[in-house]
Amino acid sequence: MAITSRGFSGRRTPSDVTLPPGQYPTTDFPVLSAGPTPRVPLDQWEFTINEGTDVLRRWDWKAFRKLPAETITVDIHCVTRWSKLGTHWEGVSLDTMFVDIKTDASHTLVHSYGGYTTNLPLEDLMDKQAWIAFRFDDDDLAPEHGGPARLLVPHLYLWKSAKWVMGITLMDEDQPGFWESLGYHNYGDPWREQRYQGD
Amino acid sequence: MWRIGTVAALRDETATARTITLEVPDWPGHLAGQHVDVRLTAEDGYSAVRSYSIASAPNSAKRLEITVERLPNGEVSPYLTQQVAVGDRLELRGPIGGWFVWRPEQPEPIQLIGGGSGIVPLMAMIRSHGSAKSAAPFRLLYSVREPGVVFYYDELRKRSENGRSLTITYAYTRATPKDSPRPPSRIDAWLIAEAAWPSKLVPTCYVCGPTPFVESVAGFLSAGGNGPDKIKTERFGPTGGRK
Secondary structure, eight states: OOOOOTTOOOOOOOTTOOOOTTOEEOSSOOOOOSSOOOOOOTTTOEEEEEETTEEEEEEEHHHHHHSOOEEEEEEEEOTTSEEEEEEEEEEEEHHHHTTTOOOOOOEEEEEETTSOEEEEEGGGGSSSSOEEEEEETTEEOOGGGTTTOEEEOTTSOGGGSOSSEEEEEEESSOOOOTGGGTTBOSSOOGGGTOOBTTO | OOEEEEEEEEEESSSSEEEEEEEOTTOOOOOBTOEEEEEEEOTTSOEEEEEEEBOSOOOSSSEEEEEEEOOTTOSSHHIIIIIOOTTOEEEEEEEEOSSSOBOTTOOSOEEEEEEGGGHHHHHHHHHHHHHTTOOSOEEEEEEESSGGGOTTHHHHHHHTSTTSSEEEEEEESSOOOTTOSSOSOOOOHHHHHHHSOOGGGOOEEEEEEEHHHHHHHHHHHHHTTOOGGGEEEEEEOSSSBOO
């Protein structure tokens, strides 16, 4: 049972805003990452869908940008408790990128330039739930926010939306990624407040 | 799981920053660099949670310290820096985070670079280095606006006196003390080259501060030949992240 903080009143969220438990709204866009921001020149950028050494699909930047893109307006939720409502992105749906891929894989490990990884069930990347985003608010995605391109999986906490993505590895078994190995929740559903291991 | 911490002591570090010592009977211990979530609850049940870096070294005394900087429009930091009193109870969750940590068994040179209140988790590492009697050589490059807003000044001076394996360089960005060797300036590539460990010694670098500070410092470290896996960062924005 919570103890009361004598004299604390707090700042309430307007009642017309629905946020996941324990989140508060912000209008700026804080940055959280574990190391230096990688700088990936577009002429060296590539993205693969692979099964380890077996590459199923590969795009360079030009080929990637020829894929049909969508505009996306979504709320995003960071495990550090801020939420940003109605963010505008442009990106390619992973449904588009997975067309014609036949796999029995159940899990994925997403890899980034700079070495970051995060794991997601494959089904969470399908059915209009995930994109590779390359524009934010009508500008090219800034490097500190994951540019040239980042994963966008808005129904999970934002650490799952890996910045600087370079590939998705399909796997038969789950394997924890970077933060998932360091005490954060394996799945990360903000509506069930799955912040840390054990939540 | 939320634990209850009782405020055992309060100490002002600057005009806007306060260290809170908490007694937590079931505290499981922590590593230097980890943080803790603090939850405040109003009488009607409304609650707000923020993360704060732990300032104290790991210890067996079931005590920890956090240093909180008051943000102008903060929801939780004004309460923690102005209203909370000795004997009050706060709810805590943690310790949290396993990446931005220093462990006493690390033998390599350590480069700490802090901006403003980004010094707090670095101070936990310096204190842990002292209490573990580690021989790893530490360097701290500490960027602050002016002398009056330096956290832990006397303790840092004592910990860096002759014979200790801690060397400190201050980078004052707006006003310097009279005896400062440099005019006010931000950390740049030149100061990194002069004051930080050379990359050929393969130091582990810990950089903590506001996002633009961390972006620029991590860029200088990378350009100076430090590998990305040797540069650990913790950023905070106006509302996000941890302090």
